[in-house]
Amino acid sequence: MAIWTLLMNKAMAGDTFMPVQGTEIAKSVDNLYGFLVVVSFVSCAILIGGMIYFGVKYKRKSAHDKTAYITHDTRLEVLWSVIPLIIFLAVFAWGWVVFHDMRSMPADALEIQVTGKQWAWAAEYKNGVRSSDVVVPVHRNVKLVLAAEDVLHSFYIPSFRIKQDAVPGRYTTLWFNAEKLGEFHVFCAEYCGTSHSGMMTRLKVVSQEDFDKWLTSESEIGTLPLAERGKKYFQTRACASCHNVDNPSVKIGPSLFQKWGQQETMSDGSKVTIDENYVRESLMEPQAKIVSGFPKPSPMPSFQGQLSESELASLIEYIKSLK
Amino acid sequence: MGHSSGKSYINEEPGLLSWFTSLDHKRIAILYFVAVMTFFLIGGIMALLLRLELFAPNTAPNVGQILKNGDAYNQVLTYHGAIMVFMVIIPGIPAILGNFFLPLQIGAKDVAFPRLNLASWYIFMIGAGLAVATFFNSKIDTGWTFYTPYSIRTGTSVVMMVVAAFIMGMSSILTGLNFIVTVHKLRAPGMTMFRMPLFTWAIYSTAILQVLATPVLGITLLLLTMERLFGVGIFDPKLGGDPVLFQHFFWFYSHPAVYIMILPAMGIISELITTYSKKTIFGYTAIAYSSIGIAAVSFFVWGHHMFVSGQSELAGVLFSFITMLVGVPTAIKMFNWLATLYKGSIEFRAPMLFALGFLFLFAIGGVTGIILAVTAVDVHFHDTYFVVAHFHYVMVGGTLMAIMGGFYHWFPKMFGKMYNDTTARISWVFIFIGFNVTFFPQFILGAMGMPRRYFDYIPEYETLNKISTVGSWMIAIGFLFGLYTIIRGLTSGEKAPPNPWGSKTLEWQTESPPTMHNFDHDPIVTAGPYEYK
Numbered sequence: 001m002a003i004w005t006l007l008m009n010k011a012m013a014g015d016t017f018m019p020v021q022g023t024e025i026a027k028s029v030d031n032l033y034g035f036l037v038v039v040s041f042v043s044c045a046i047l048i049g050g051m052i053y054f055g056v057k058y059k060r061k062s063a064h065d066k067t068a069y070i071t072h073d074t075r076l077e078v079l080w081s082v083i084p085l086i087i088f089l090a091v092f093a094w095g096w097v098v099f100h101d102m103r104s105m106p107a108d109a110l111e112i113q114v115t116g117k118q119w120a121w122a123a124e125y126k127n128g129v130r131s132s133d134v135v136v137p138v139h140r141n142v143k144l145v146l147a148a149e150d151v152l153h154s155f156y157i158p159s160f161r162i163k164q165d166a167v168p169g170r171y172t173t174l175w176f177n178a179e180k181l182g183e184f185h186v187f188c189a190e191y192c193g194t195s196h197s198g199m200m201t202r203l204k205v206v207s208q209e210d211f212d213k214w215l216t217s218e219s220e221i222g223t224l225p226l227a228e229r230g231k232k233y234f235q236t237r238a239c240a241s242c243h244n245v246d247n248p249s250v251k252i253g254p255s256l257f258q259k260w261g262q263q264e265t266m267s268d269g270s271k272v273t274i275d276e277n278y279v280r281e282s283l284m285e286p287q288a289k290i291v292s293g294f295p296k297p298s299p300m301p302s303f304q305g306q307l308s309e310s311e312l313a314s315l316i317e318y319i320k321s322l323k
Numbered sequence: 324m325g326h327s328s329g330k331s332y333i334n335e336e337p338g339l340l341s342w343f344t345s346l347d348h349k350r351i352a353i354l355y356f357v358a359v360m361t362f363f364l365i366g367g368i369m370a371l372l373l374r375l376e377l378f379a380p381n382t383a384p385n386v387g388q389i390l391k392n393g394d395a396y397n398q399v400l401t402y403h404g405a406i407m408v409f410m411v412i413i414p415g416i417p418a419i420l421g422n423f424f425l426p427l428q429i430g431a432k433d434v435a436f437p438r439l440n441l442a443s444w445y446i447f448m449i450g451a452g453l454a455v456a457t458f459f460n461s462k463i464d465t466g467w468t469f470y471t472p473y474s475i476r477t478g479t480s481v482v483m484m485v486v487a488a489f490i491m492g493m494s495s496i497l498t499g500l501n502f503i504v505t506v507h508k509l510r511a512p513g514m515t516m517f518r519m520p521l522f523t524w525a526i527y528s529t530a531i532l533q534v535l536a537t538p539v540l541g542i543t544l545l546l547l548t549m550e551r552l553f554g555v556g557i558f559d560p561k562l563g564g565d566p567v568l569f570q571h572f573f574w575f576y577s578h579p580a581v582y583i584m585i586l587p588a589m590g591i592i593s594e595l596i597t598t599y600s601k602k603t604i605f606g607y608t609a610i611a612y613s614s615i616g617i618a619a620v621s622f623f624v625w626g627h628h629m630f631v632s633g634q635s636e637l638a639g640v641l642f643s644f645i646t647m648l649v650g651v652p653t654a655i656k657m658f659n660w661l662a663t664l665y666k667g668s669i670e671f672r673a674p675m676l677f678a679l680g681f682l683f684l685f686a687i688g689g690v691t692g693i694i695l696a697v698t699a700v701d702v703h704f705h706d707t708y709f710v711v712a713h714f715h716y717v718m719v720g721g722t723l724m725a726i727m728g729g730f731y732h733w734f735p736k737m738f739g740k741m742y743n744d745t746t747a748r749i750s751w752v753f754i755f756i757g758f759n760v761t762f763f764p765q766f767i768l769g770a771m772g773m774p775r776r777y778f779d780y781i782p783e784y785e786t787l788n789k790i791s792t793v794g795s796w797m798i799a800i801g802f803l804f805g806l807y808t809i810i811r812g813l814t815s816g817e818k819a820p821p822n823p824w825g826s827k828t829l830e831w832q833t834e835s836p837p838t839m840h841n842f843d844h845d846p847i848v849t850a851g852p853y854e855y856k
Contacts, residue, residue, distance in 0.1 A: 017767045017770040017771055018703075018770050018771070019771060019772050028699075029699055029700060029702075029703055032697065032699060032700055033694070033700050033703075036693070036694045036697065036700065037694075039690075040690035040691070040693070040694065043686070043690055044686045044687060044690060047657055047658075047661060047682065047686045048682070048683050048686055050661050050664075051661060051664060051679060051682050051683070054661070054664035054665055054667070054669070055664065055669055055671075055679065058600070058664065058665070058666060058667050058668060058669050059669055059671070060601075060668045060669055060670040061668070063825075065601060065668030066668075067600065067601050067602040067603075067666060067667050067668050067855055068602070068665070068666035068667075069602075069603055069855070069856050070602075070603070070605060070662070070665070070666070071603060071605070071606075071607065072605060072606045072607070072608070072609070073605075073662075076658075076662070077606055077609055077655070077658075077659075080654065080655065080658040081651055081654070081655055084650065084651055084654040085647075085651050088647035088648075088650050088651065088693060089647060091647075091693065091697050092643055092644055092647045092696070092697065094697070094699075095643060095697035095698045095699045095700060096640050096643070096698060096699075097699075098698075098699035099636065099639065099640065099643075099698035099699040099702070100636065102699060102702060103636040103639075150472070150476070151472050151473040151476060152470060152472070152473065152566060154631065154706060156706075156772070156774065158703070158771070158772025159772075161702065161703040162702060162703070163631050163702050163703065163705055163706070164631050164633075165631050165632050165633055167560075167566055167567060167632070167633050168472060168560045168561075168566060169560025169561075169564075169565065169566070170560075170565075170567075170633065172633045185772070185781065187772070187774050188774070189705070189706040189707065189774040189775075190470075190706060191397075191466050191470065191473070191775075191776045192473060193393075193397065193464070193473060193477065194392070194393040194394050194397070195393055196393070196397075196776060196777065196778070197393070197774075197776075197777035197778045197779045197780065198393075198778075198779065252392075252393075295394075297478050
């Protein structure tokens with residue numbers, strides 16, 4: 001009953017259950033969707049209502065009931081072929097118009113490179129800033145150039161009604177013009193393995209002024225102390241999606257909390273001290289030494305060629321600081 | 324009706340072993356029946372597990388996380404999908420009911436190639452056995468779609484599973500071939516193509532799809548195996564391949580495959596609606612041709628699975644357009660069934676309840692299919708629970724409802740015994756209501772943006788997921804009632820008369836259960852299949 005009341009209240013308020021409309025495109029998608037829902041409802045009412053009506057009216061009265069012998073009716077058949085066809089073609093055309101807007105990349109857009117990897121998104125800006133949150137200015141055309149490092153991913157912003165697969169080996173694009181300030185969910189919509197459902201991030205829509213400020217402060221990251229820089233990279237490189245840093249429990253990989261300098265038993269029974277070289281090796285060749293009790297092969301991706309020496313040093317410094 | 328010597332296909336050859344060497348199409352159908360129902364049970368338990376896991380977000384106490392980790396969840400969802408698609412819904416109607424009733428409905432003694440028919444069953448079982456064996460090797464986690472490059476990189480038994488699907492595909496091709504030849508060569512005197520029952524028409528159209536589409540799946544899976552075993556670069560960009568190419572290949576089979584799943588169901592519905600409203604079918608020719616029409620057009624719509632895959636805008640628009648065209652013959656069928664009820668004499672036996680349930684659920688599955696075919700709207704709904712709800716409405720609400728209705732309808736003919744209609748109707752009530760409680764909330768979850776194949780979700784989605792899980796328990800109760808009905812019917816059902824429902828098609832004009840040779844005298848057909856005058 002509770003759900004029924006909930007549904008009715010929503011329906012009365014004209015709410016289609018869609019998330020907040022964050023863009024103009026979202027509004028036009030919802031208008032089309034609203035139309036489709038109404039037409040669908042009417043079609044189902046005709047079919048299901050007709051079925052129930054006939055069921056009641058022509059319920060069997062005796063085993064000797066005589067039924068009408070009607071083989072066909074050309075006029076009716078043409079009617080119920082042509083009317084659906086017209087409706088289908090109309091919604092097809094309407095869909096095309098909106099789809100065309102979605103797929104036509106504006107020339108003046110702010111470009112952001114977004115890369116998906118198991119299991120995090122990373123946004124890179126023209127000035128070299130790298131961030132796991134996608135931060136964009138409000139009321140400005142933004143174009144995301146999507147890439148994938150390992151397997152397929154799909155960049156999905158429900159509030160903007162847009163989604164685009166990130167495909168390894170090629171670039172795909174997506175654009176939007178955010179109308180509302182605030183934070184919006186970004187999901188990965190294409191199945192990508194163990195932590196597919198954990199591969200989310202935030203899309204932060206801020207004012208142009210805040211955006212400029214954010215971009216500058218992020219680019220000054222190079223002046224931060226090593227450990228703090230490492231903390232940043234730990235987020236942006238998605239280490240945090242598999243490794244805990246403030247408690248010893250296992251997320252997907254081992255926790256790094258209070259691990260520095262400790263001895264760990266490896267899957268082959270050997271003992272290894274967690275030091276600079278072990279951390280380097282684990283980042284470059286994750287399969288080389290796997291802590292006992294964790295899956296083999298390890299789901300940890302290799303960062304060979306992706307981390308500079310200074311980034312590596314700052315990550316190590318950060319791990320040292322986890323006390 | 325001929326003499327009644329008590330001999331039937333069930334007892335003419337004694338011993339359990341004789342079943343495994345039998346060339347009789349009816350016995351082979353029963354072999355499939357036992358196998359497919361076992362797989363349905365396994366796939367069903369997987370589904371209950373998935374729903375149980377999604378009862379609450381993982382952080383919730385006690386009920387939060389049921390399965391060990393994300394990998395375990397991904398494995399369960401892969402086996403649920405692969406088993407239900409390749410081992411239940413695809414073989415379900417053609418291999419069981421098609422095998423049993425296609426020859427009977429056209430007045431034939433058997434299918435055209437009885438040995439091939441038995442071989443098909445063995446091939447199917449080898450494939451199915453291999454698929455189940457992966458479970459004890461390293462459980463696969465690719466989803467039933469095997470999308471590359473994930474399926475090339477994951478360290479699980481993908482090759483074994485893919486070979487299993489390849490072998491089962493082989494069986495499907497051979498069965499299809501057998502049916503096509505049977506329809507063209509073994510019709511009884513007077514049984515013209517347009518006097519064939521619509522179930523036979525549907526199985527025939529499906530057979531064409533099986534023969535034409537399945538080889539593409541076979542080749543695709545073979546290429547995937549080559550890539551995994553020998554590092555031949557086809558789909559993996561690291562080797563110079565293209566992952567989107569795999570999607571094109573895969574859906575070139577798998578879209579026609581959804582019609583392999585639904586067309587036979589539509590055939591059953593035509594039989595049920597005419598029988599239980601004692602009325603001739605409205606628009607026989609339109610229904611027959613629309614089956615063929617759907618089969619033909621279904622080859623050109625695969626790209627609608629790929630609107631956001633990176634294919635061009637033009638490709639997306641073209642596939643959207645062709646998909647709209649496939650909607651028309653489907654709508655025609657729905658209206659024809661509705662018109663058949665008009666001025667009928669409708670009897671609400673369990674099979675008819677399943678048929679009407681089909682119309683109800685398929686109407687919803689159909690309109691949501693059109694919603695998804697609209698490019699701009701699909702961009703939001705693609706890979707969300709809206710899609711999950713849509714295809715369960717057509718595959719479960721459609722195909723499975725039809726299978727259940729068909730089983731009850733033909734149960735007296737297959738086993739020579741009657742079942743208890745009351746427990747069958749109770750089973751329907753639970754399945755029908757439970758189904759809507761499970762899957763309707765998933766449309767809303769999809770609209771809210773919840774992606775599919777998610778092990779965990781944000782708190783906003785909790786209430787609807789809870790409702791959905793409760794619904795899955797109702798469906799389980801419904802199937803338990805169904806199982807009870809079938810077992811009771813088999814063990815202590817009354818003896819069935821040849822034609823308990825007053826049907827007009829040929830299979831009802833012989834004994835229940837039929838003898839090994841189906842008909843004592845070769846039938847001569849002088850009229851159409853639905854002459855309720």
